Amino acid sequence: MNIKSYLIILIVITFLVSCGDDVLPKPKAMLRLEYPESPLENLVTEKFQFEHNSQAIIKKNKNFSVTLDYPLMKGSIFITYKEVDNNLEELLADAQKLSYEHVVKADNITEQPFVNEKDGVYGMFYEVLGDAASQAQFYVTDSTQHFVTGSLYFRAKPNYDSIYPAAIYLQKDIRKIMESLRWRE
Structure with missing residues (x-):
């Protein structure tokens, strides 16, 4: 066999090996993280109590x-208590200011009022969408003695797509905290 024959055989083999299905990229998918429903426990402090x-x-x-x-x-809910002493307007302004400090990085901040007249608990829940440092903020008060603020933070660089499942899970916990919060006299 001469070189011409080897070359023809090599070309034919190359065509046979390279023929096949086209390579298609995989479709984009989202990571599905599921967190288990967990039983609730009661937390009692000297000033308030709630289920968590x-x-x-x-x-x-x-x-x-x-x-x-x-x-x-890798997340935490920070809850802070302050006494109301003729400074309710100042406490409300500080809580709202803290929530809206995230507007620079947030895509949207949704306010959801909370009212529990029976137990004297009134407040606001702020859902923060986007790559902000905090994904949720809230405050509750009885308007006369007690004022509680809370913030959700993750120990990770804010990437809303990545932390979204955990943020939604913990926002449900925050709502449960607000709904079950009772003042202790």
Whole structure:
């Protein structure tokens, strides 16, 4: 066999090997993270009490403040207590200002009022959409003695697409905290 024959055989083999189905890119998909429903536990401080997710690790801080830590999600809900002493307007302004400090990075901030007249708990829940540092903020008060604020933060660079499932899960926990919060006299 001469070189011409080897060359023809090589070309024919190349065509036979290269023939086949076209390579198609895989369709885009989203990661599906599911978090288990968890039983609720009651947390009692000297000033207030509420139900929380039993997966949270509780850290009681000074001045009746509490941190609910969720290590698997790398997130925490920080809850701060302040007494109302003829400064309700100032406390409300600070809570609203804190929520709207995230407007620079947020795509949208949705306000959801909360009213529980029976137990004297009134407040606002702020859902923060986008790559903001906090994905949720809230405050509750009885308007005369007690004022509680809360914030949800993740120990990760804010990337809304990545933390979305965990943010939704913990926002449900925050709503449960607001709904079950009772003042202690």
